[in-house]
């Protein structure tokens with residue numbers, strides 16, 4: 057694992073408490089800068105329009121049955137999230153969706169008349185693939201012995217390709233940081249209206265240095281950005297796949313959800329001015345996200361290492377004991393959940409008491425009044441718990457709620473085969489391998 061060279065650096069795989077603490081502090085500060093959330097919503101909206109443009113364009117070339125457009129949702133949402141996280145985190149627009157779109161047609165006239173960005177500018181679909189390969193590689197490095205990785209050709213080749221993905225990602229990130237630092241030094245006025253994480257980090261770090269307080273060593277900015285891509289893209293995109301799957305399998309849930317979306321956005325153009333205030337009113341949508349994530353937590357297990365002797369469950373454990381936290385099993389425990397295998401967003405939703413529900417997206421995975429009867433404090437751990445819990449949960453919620461509202465305000469969505477089981481693969485996270493859906497504009 058050490059040969060991934062991430063231990064002691066960044067955040068998510070960092071086992072050095074001191075550097076982790078500083079990195080997480082700067083990250084949390086930068087994520088809570090004023091304007092960050094509204095900008096995140098604006099990016100989600102803009103990118104949805106781009107995605108919608110691609111879907112419409114492809115629909116013309118598909119011999120559509122009754123106006124339905126068919127697709128593998130996994131492929132699109134994965135690219136959407138990479139482009140989304142890319143602009144939120146670095147302030148630079150990725151071209152993952154456009155690269156993917158262009159794989160569908162070799163017709164030059166369509167390519168040339170395309171309103172959308174040019175994949176040749178830089179191939180960020182390669183970046184999306186690198187994130188995937190690296191994420192899978194984390195568990196490969198964890199489980200496969202260093203001897204095999206170094207000396208047995210099959211494992212050695214696999215290890216090399218993981219390391220190549222990591223290096224490609226780091227190189228891309230370094231280039232972005234270099235451009236932003238140049239702007240910060242030479243044209244700081246250009247950055248005044250920017251609220252992306254990288255600009256916030258560079259600014260906060262510069263302020264900390266000038267006040268002689270604790271600051272980030274330069275190479276840590278790249279590892280924090282690197283971690284954000286790893287932790288933010290596949291988690292959000294796979295969770296959205298499971299959400300869409302459960303919504304489509306449960307028409308009564310879909311109906312109730314669409315009614316809520318129509319209540320919050322009465323006119324079809326209203327989603328164009330979506331704000332955090334709108335999102336906090338989508339309580340049933342929030343309940344659906346919780347329930348889908350309870351049944352299918354994208355991160356099913358996590359680990360903790362005891363830094364000193366400790367007592368857990370009435371036993372004393374020596375320092376360095378590794379604890380495996382089985383989040384997926386906690387979500388299925390009958391002690392905390394009635395009918396745990398049933399998809400029932402209502403367990404998180406109190407219909408006639410909207411005003412008293414939690415209005416803060418920060419507290420997304422905390423209790424609400426109804427579900428408190430069902431579970432104890434740590435029985436819903438979609439975003440983990442304790443000091444290592446997810447710092448991106450509010451951003452994740454903003455992205456997922458925006459996407460659901462935008463999609464279901466505009467489209468009827470159905471599974472191509474409602475009886476087909478979910479196809480998944482589990483390594484570090486649970487990947488959705490395929491989700492064939494069809495969409496058509498709502499009447």
Ligand code: HEM
Pocket residue numbers: 067068069080141283284285287288289291292295354355358359437438439440441443444445446447448449451452
């Ligand atoms: C639906 C989306 C997401 C889910 C389900 C999710 C879930 C999680 C979970 C369960 C953990 C804790 C792991 C543990 O207990 O050890 C975690 C950690 C983390 N997440 Fe997320 N996450 C999501 C989105 C994001 C986003 C959008 C970002 C940032 C852009 C992010 C950044 C991180 C980071 C940096 C950590 C490591 C925290 C630490 O080690 O201190 N996550 N996430």
